[in-house]
Amino acid sequence: MIKVTYIDDHRRPERNDEYKSIIKALGLSEDIEFCGSVEIDVIESLNTDGVICHSGMDGYKVVEHFAKQNNWPLLSYSGSVSSPPNLLQNPFSPNIYTVDCNYFEKVLLEFIEICKNKNRENNND
Amino acid sequence: MTSSIIINQKHCKFLFDKSNHFNVFNLTRLCKQLQSPEGITIDISRLAEIKQQLIISKLQYFSNHCKKLLNLEDKVITFIIKLDEQEVESLTSNLTLETICSESEIIFQPTNIEVKSKEDPHQIKNILGAVLLSLVHDLLKLQKVGNQISLFDASSPIVLHSALDFLHDTDNALMMWQVLEKWTEEHNKSYRAEVNPRMNSSSNAKNLLKQKINNVLKNTDISTIGFKHLLENEAINADFSHCDFRWNSKITLWFVDDQAENGWNNLMSNLLEGLDIELSCNRSLDDLNLTINSVRKGIFVKPDLALVDLRLSESDLTFESYKSRDLSGFYALNQLLDTWPGLPVIIASASNKIWNLEKAIEKGATGYWRKSEDIHEAVNHNAIITAFDIYEQLLDKLDQAIAKIKFRNIFVLAKLVEAESVKKKFKSSPLERAISYYVNDLFNRVSWMLWQRQNESRVIDSLFLGIMEIFNEIEPYLWASDSRELTLHPTKNVSSVKEKTDKKVINDTLQYFDEVNRVGGKGLLGSYETCKNVRNNLPVIHGSSDGKITHSKIEHIELGLFLIWFLMTKLNEISK
Numbered sequence: 001m002i003k004v005t006y007i008d009d010h011r012r013p014e015r016n017d018e019y020k021s022i023i024k025a026l027g028l029s030e031d032i033e034f035c036g037s038v039e040i041d042v043i044e045s046l047n048t049d050g051v052i053c054h055s056g057m058d059g060y061k062v063v064e065h066f067a068k069q070n071n072w073p074l075l076s077y078s079g080s081v082s083s084p085p086n087l088l089q090n091p092f093s094p095n096i097y098t099v100d101c102n103y104f105e106k107v108l109l110e111f112i113e114i115c116k117n118k119n120r121e122n123n124n125d
Numbered sequence: 126m127t128s129s130i131i132i133n134q135k136h137c138k139f140l141f142d143k144s145n146h147f148n149v150f151n152l153t154r155l156c157k158q159l160q161s162p163e164g165i166t167i168d169i170s171r172l173a174e175i176k177q178q179l180i181i182s183k184l185q186y187f188s189n190h191c192k193k194l195l196n197l198e199d200k201v202i203t204f205i206i207k208l209d210e211q212e213v214e215s216l217t218s219n220l221t222l223e224t225i226c227s228e229s230e231i232i233f234q235p236t237n238i239e240v241k242s243k244e245d246p247h248q249i250k251n252i253l254g255a256v257l258l259s260l261v262h263d264l265l266k267l268q269k270v271g272n273q274i275s276l277f278d279a280s281s282p283i284v285l286h287s288a289l290d291f292l293h294d295t296d297n298a299l300m301m302w303q304v305l306e307k308w309t310e311e312h313n314k315s316y317r318a319e320v321n322p323r324m325n326s327s328s329n330a331k332n333l334l335k336q337k338i339n340n341v342l343k344n345t346d347i348s349t350i351g352f353k354h355l356l357e358n359e360a361i362n363a364d365f366s367h368c369d370f371r372w373n374s375k376i377t378l379w380f381v382d383d384q385a386e387n388g389w390n391n392l393m394s395n396l397l398e399g400l401d402i403e404l405s406c407n408r409s410l411d412d413l414n415l416t417i418n419s420v421r422k423g424i425f426v427k428p429d430l431a432l433v434d435l436r437l438s439e440s441d442l443t444f445e446s447y448k449s450r451d452l453s454g455f456y457a458l459n460q461l462l463d464t465w466p467g468l469p470v471i472i473a474s475a476s477n478k479i480w481n482l483e484k485a486i487e488k489g490a491t492g493y494w495r496k497s498e499d500i501h502e503a504v505n506h507n508a509i510i511t512a513f514d515i516y517e518q519l520l521d522k523l524d525q526a527i528a529k530i531k532f533r534n535i536f537v538l539a540k541l542v543e544a545e546s547v548k549k550k551f552k553s554s555p556l557e558r559a560i561s562y563y564v565n566d567l568f569n570r571v572s573w574m575l576w577q578r579q580n581e582s583r584v585i586d587s588l589f590l591g592i593m594e595i596f597n598e599i600e601p602y603l604w605a606s607d608s609r610e611l612t613l614h615p616t617k618n619v620s621s622v623k624e625k626t627d628k629k630v631i632n633d634t635l636q637y638f639d640e641v642n643r644v645g646g647k648g649l650l651g652s653y654e655t656c657k658n659v660r661n662n663l664p665v666i667h668g669s670s671d672g673k674i675t676h677s678k679i680e681h682i683e684l685g686l687f688l689i690w691f692l693m694t695k696l697n698e699i700s701k
Contacts, residue, residue, distance in 0.1 A: 040424065055386055061415075082388075085219075
């Protein structure tokens, strides 16, 4: 059992709702919890196996910072026109994955699998 | 003429940037040579799967470009691919484009359906400038344009990857297409002769800026600060240790722009390539607030300078056309300067509204960079020259900002002195007023010096003289005029020279602290004597009779401010 955190992008509440429906439809409600704040104390205190957020939202840098520090896999979906349709691993920060927001549904299960593997690795350590 | 092209490994550097982002404009450039009454075929099946997927996911943009740039409206475009059929279906299902797909082919016709990300004409104009800046970036890498230049094949050195996000937009792509076509026609007529000198001057300006950055990093380091010799003493260092004078080994530039993720971050990173500048993005006022709080909590490093876009919110559009209220960029400027007074902040905007420039000056910005000029559809070679102008303006504004960074230790020290001056002992005193006036004057003078490009030496001299005047104001606190006792060393009376008119209050006090702290070398007293000597040799004091005139330096102001801070903290300590 893992726990991945989806962090709301306050600029686009309708997209949060859409993604939450996707999460439910894919049967991932048990694996993903939702977080409505990007305050430093909140993000710092997350006990999570991975995080999901928009790469252009307020507080992205804070999320990215703690993801790097705690080695959380981070799925950063992006609205940028050049973003990829599949999970693209950041060559400099291997725990960060980017995807075009239009392909969120397509990559979500793969990302959850990455989080599960990471969780298993951590437990074995 | 052929009607098909095979894309393979040799095209990859032209089609994908180093982060593997696909440049749809460049695929269009490769297809310029293709002609057929029916349509064209592009074989990408030899590329790695991930690259084929990237291309397919952007076909709607390619379709738009085919129509507008290649005049292939209603022709048949066939992509030969080699991918799992399910994968193809999942990729194409998100396209706003009708396609016929199989595991080996995708077929479509460019139609009128266009993907427009920005309808705002201001935004488009803004981005046209950005696209041209990427051309400058490529040209500077090239160093020199020879007799021939290839612009529509994979060997072209003009890859435009730093603007690849912007080039998904057909208007931007069309403008650049026209620039490249015109260039191909007129390369040897006028372009080469005009572009090469601009490449030289921009390249020189960038090298000069690089040197200045290196110097400022070296000269504002704590190891070179004007009072570093005093910090070698353990007791003095302990007093000072809570003051934060640590700077980064690179210049940290906070880039505040709501469009950072939509191509501006990529463009700016490329334009600043090779300079010791690290870019850190903030996307909105809220985001900026969060980052400032993160610095306070020690998560992020403080900025050395900031580049703030004037419009950080869609609502700014309403206010842009008249002077009714501040645009959001000015709020960001206020936030930054309230947190770090003296921080060099450059306002970036495509706006040509004069009141925005006036407000930028009024609110304490260091520079105003017009990141785009009016570049109309009738593109000629002036567009490239204009792009060089925009780029050199950026370097110029950064140069101004770097010049301000030289003063950063002084700004911090001045605020430390000011903080001591508002404590109970000095509250509402002439000393507090003198310091408040000095600090205000310091920030204004340095800002104004940069806007007016004034002679730095004169400003530094004047700021240094201000320090010496503060010493005069502090003197009465250091002794009791009736008993002649030193305040900080009551068992000793102040010595005097010249019939008791010239008292050595500060000298005696500093000498006392040199003794109790066992300060070696020049010590506090020697440092004060240095300040007095510097003052006596300033042109404004000494005149120009015997060649002894020397200007003061930033390190002398640092030294003077440190001594004032030291004396004031000691006076505040005994009054507790």
